[in-house]
Amino acid sequence: MATRTRRTERREKPLSRERIVEAAIELLDTAGEGGLTFRALAERLATGPGAIYWHVAGKDELLTAATDVIVAEAMAAAPSGATPRETIRGLALAVFDAVDGHPWIGGDLSRAPARSPMLRVFERIGRQLQALGVPHAAQFTALSALQSYILGTGGLNAANARAQHQRDPGTDRSDFINAAADDWASLDPDEYPFTRGIAEQLRAHDDRVEFVAGIDIILDGITARWAPPVGG
Amino acid sequence: MATRTRRTERREKPLSRERIVEAAIELLDTAGEGGLTFRALAERLATGPGAIYWHVAGKDELLTAATDVIVAEAMAAAPSGATPRETIRGLALAVFDAVDGHPWIGGDLSRAPARSPMLRVFERIGRQLQALGVPHAAQFTALSALQSYILGTGGLNAANARAQHQRDPGTDRSDFINAAADDWASLDPDEYPFTRGIAEQLRAHDDRVEFVAGIDIILDGITARWAPPVGG
DNA sequence: ACCTGAACACCGTTCAAGT
DNA sequence: ACCTGAACACCGTTCAAGT
Numbered sequence: 034m035a036t037r038t039r040r041t042e043r044r045e046k047p048l049s050r051e052r053i054v055e056a057a058i059e060l061l062d063t064a065g066e067g068g069l070t071f072r073a074l075a076e077r078l079a080t081g082p083g084a085i086y087w088h089v090a091g092k093d094e095l096l097t098a099a100t101d102v103i104v105a106e107a108m109a110a111a112p113s114g115a116t117p118r119e120t121i122r123g124l125a126l127a128v129f130d131a132v133d134g135h136p137w138i139g140g141d142l143s144r145a146p147a148r149s150p151m152l153r154v155f156e157r158i159g160r161q162l163q164a165l166g167v168p169h170a171a172q173f174t175a176l177s178a179l180q181s182y183i184l185g186t187g188g189l190n191a192a193n194a195r196a197q198h199q200r201d202p203g204t205d206r207s208d209f210i211n212a213a214a215d216d217w218a219s220l221d222p223d224e225y226p227f228t229r230g231i232a233e234q235l236r237a238h239d240d241r242v243e244f245v246a247g248i249d250i251i252l253d254g255i256t257a258r259w260a261p262p263v264g265g
Numbered sequence: 266m267a268t269r270t271r272r273t274e275r276r277e278k279p280l281s282r283e284r285i286v287e288a289a290i291e292l293l294d295t296a297g298e299g300g301l302t303f304r305a306l307a308e309r310l311a312t313g314p315g316a317i318y319w320h321v322a323g324k325d326e327l328l329t330a331a332t333d334v335i336v337a338e339a340m341a342a343a344p345s346g347a348t349p350r351e352t353i354r355g356l357a358l359a360v361f362d363a364v365d366g367h368p369w370i371g372g373d374l375s376r377a378p379a380r381s382p383m384l385r386v387f388e389r390i391g392r393q394l395q396a397l398g399v400p401h402a403a404q405f406t407a408l409s410a411l412q413s414y415i416l417g418t419g420g421l422n423a424a425n426a427r428a429q430h431q432r433d434p435g436t437d438r439s440d441f442i443n444a445a446a447d448d449w450a451s452l453d454p455d456e457y458p459f460t461r462g463i464a465e466q467l468r469a470h471d472d473r474v475e476f477v478a479g480i481d482i483i484l485d486g487i488t489a490r491w492a493p494p495v496g497g
Numbered sequence: 498a499c500c501t502g503a504a505c506a507c508c509g510t511t512c513a514a515g516t
Numbered sequence: 517a518c519c520t521g522a523a524c525a526c527c528g529t530t531c532a533a534g535t
Contacts (some may be wrong), residue, residue, distance in 0.1 A: 036444040038525065041510075046520080047518090048518080052311075066324040070508075070509090071508085071509060071510080072271055072506095072507095072508085072509095074522095078348060080519070080520075080521095081519075081520045081521045081522090082509080082510080082521080083497045083510085083512080083519075083521065083522095084518075084519050084520070086509095086511080087517085087518060088511070088518095089521070091509075091510075092509065092510090115359070119407045130535095140372070143417075143420045143421045143423075144424050144428060145425060145445065146449075147448065152457070152460065154461070156456075156457050156458075156459050158458045158465070159459035159460065159463070160458075160459045161393065163459060169462065172459075172462070172463050172466070173316040173466035173467060173470060173475075174466075174470075174475055174482075175482075177464070177470075177475050177478075177479060178414070178423075178478070178482050178483070179415050180417075181417040181418040181421055181476075181479060182410070182413050182414045182479075182483075183417070183418055184417045184421060185375075185412075185415070185416045185417015185418065186417065187412040187413055187417075188375045188414075188416065188417060188420045189375045189413055189416060189417075191375075192376050192377065194376060195376075213377065216379065224388075225384070225388050226388075226392070227388050227391035227392045227457075228384065228387070228388045228391065230401065230404070231391070231401075231404050231405040234402075234405035235405060235420060236406070238405060238406075238409075240284065241408050245413040246409075246410070246412075247406075247409060247410035247414075248485055248488035249486070250406075250407070250483055250490070251410070251414075251482055251483055251486055253485070253486035253489055253490065254481070254482035254483055254485035254486035254489070255482055257486070272500060279499090280499080280500080293522080302526095302528090302529085303527085303528065303529080307502095312500070312501075312502095313501045313503090314501095314502080315500075315501060315502065315503095315529085315530075315531080316500050316501070316502095318528095318529070318530080319498085320499095323528075323529075324529090325527065360529095491504045498535100499532105499534105499535085500533105500534080500535075501531105501532105501533080501535095502531100502532105502533095502534105503530105503531095504529105504530085504532100505528105505530075505531100505533095506527100506528095506529090506530100507526105507528085507529100508523075508525100508526075508528095509524105509525095509526085510523105510524085511522105511523085511524075511525100512522095512523085512524100512527100513520105513522095513523100514519105514520080514522105515518105515519080515520070515521105515535085516518085516519075516520095
């Protein structure tokens with residue numbers, strides 16, 4: 034502490050897994066998925082690429098660890114609602130907002146949850162399904178439907194963010210949506226009557242509102258089948 | 266045609282975009298997502314990597330073209346059901362089975378549909394929603410819910426296939442599921458009571474049956490809200 | 498017009514050598 | 517125990533040169 038070596042001049046804190054993951058998140062948030070490089074990361078940490086391998090096994094593990102940090106933060110912030118339905122909405126929205134803020138987690142969310150914070154999300158949603166009165170035999174099916182929907186929306190939003198950034202980094206989200214809506218509106222009326230017809234709904238929609246509407250549709254379907262109407 | 270040059274000896278047909286995409290699909294099906302390489306592809310086509318760039322813009326376009334071929338084939342094979350609900354089931358299952366047979370399309374399905382065959386899938390599903398009696402103002406929301414769910418399941422299945430292949434290429438699907446179920450069953454009862462409780466349902470479930478159940482749940486929710494009970 | 502294949506500018510990862 | 521950075525074995529992509 035008292036002696037100041039060249040190393041401590043270049044780097045305030047010693048290297049650690051935590052600091053590496055933190056730097057990786059910064060890099061991913063700033064430069065996108067393509068920005069996470071062992072060389073860029075090493076430069077940011079004022080070391081060589083080899084040093085990182087002492088603390089993490091490889092790039093996959095690093096990305097997974099970064100995703101887990103984001104999800105765990107989102108979980109900690111998720112409010113507990115007054116009803117099971119509101120709590121499920123809150124948990125689902127926490128995941129939605131996490132992807133919105135860090136689109137690069139979208140691709141990694143679907144990996145086998147194993148012991149990740151994502152397992153905790155679905156544990157909590159599952160308990161609310163129980164509270165809703167879904168019988169034991171139907172719980173796996175009910176949870177699976179919600180899981181596919183939530184992770185699917187995440188993946189879709191991540192893909193959209195990527196496409197938007199790739200087409201023109203300076204472009205706004207609403208410009209991107211408007212371009213897509215224009216595209217739909219210009220489709221052949223004989224081949225795509227339905228898609229043409231909802232082009233203006235695409236233009237005017239709010240991703241977050243649509244997401245919650247989907248959650249409610251699925252919960253309606255679940256409760257109609259399995260939960261007593263008084264409980265829903 | 267009559268003269269036989271060294272080139273025609275090494276390659277029966279001339280290079281073409283179609284042949285390149287076809288070879289890419291074979292490579293992806295055989296060796297997985299990591300197997301698609303311009304060098305491997307060039308070798309298979311008995312040419313140099315540069316030749317491929319004359320016919321396709323780059324790797325992204327190649328992967329997209331390959332995905333589109335698989336989806337288009339799946340669409341062509343999708344049967345038209347007796348009711349709107351059965352037709353939607355058939356279309357959704359066609360996508361499900363396509364991902365099952367070619368897991369590498371899972372990651373690419375969520376890209377902006379633009380003019381891809383995927384747009385045709387959702388056009389057809391949308392028309393069935395119309396036939397079901399979903400009013401115009403709710404059609405975008407209803408379709409979005411189905412879309413997120415279908416693509417989400419696809420992404421999840423693709424991720425599972427990847428994880429399974431990565432952990433142990435020789436392992437069977439049921440071994441993989443059993444290992445996950447064992448994992449769930451061994452979780453801390455205080456922290457994960459719900460997940461523990463559905464471990465045996467995970468072990469016994471059938472992906473395809475669960476997928477259709479989810480489609481039905483969503484359609485129940487949609488019809489309960491928007492379609493007259495006689496029409497559902 | 499189409500193909501060739503060496504070359505360029507990157508990657509993730511390893512590893513002998515240092516402290 | 518932890519770090520360094522050159523080196524290895526790859527990539528996608530380009531491009532001068534061929535036919």
